[in-house]
Amino acid sequence: MNDVLDARPVLPSAVPAQLEHSVLRHHQNLxxxxxxxxxxxxxxxxxxxxxxxxxxxxxxxxTAALRAIAREQADD
Known part of the structure; x- marks a missing residue:
């Protein structure tokens, strides 16, 4: 766990754009x-x-964010 949290995360392309801010904020909190x-x-x-x-x-x-994304995609 030592070096894993030290660098800024590289977000995989699988992370929806709507979650990028949340993922980066969570990483910083960790x-x-x-x-x-x-x-x-x-x-x-x-x-x-x-x-x-x-x-x-x-x-x-x-989980709530992923559900909201799924609803948005279903509505499109």
């Missing part, structure tokens, strides 16, 4: 969380647990 926890002296196990919590909370936002 980078900030990991850096903060490391500087506070947390070990990698604790950091991973906190990252999982953040990813779980993001799942609802992502």
């Amino acid at each position: 980078v900030t969380l990991v850096a903060s926890l490391r500087s506070a002296g947390f070990d990698e196990v604790m950091i991973e647990q906190n990252v999982r919590l953040l990813v779980d909370s993001y799942r609802d936002e992502l």
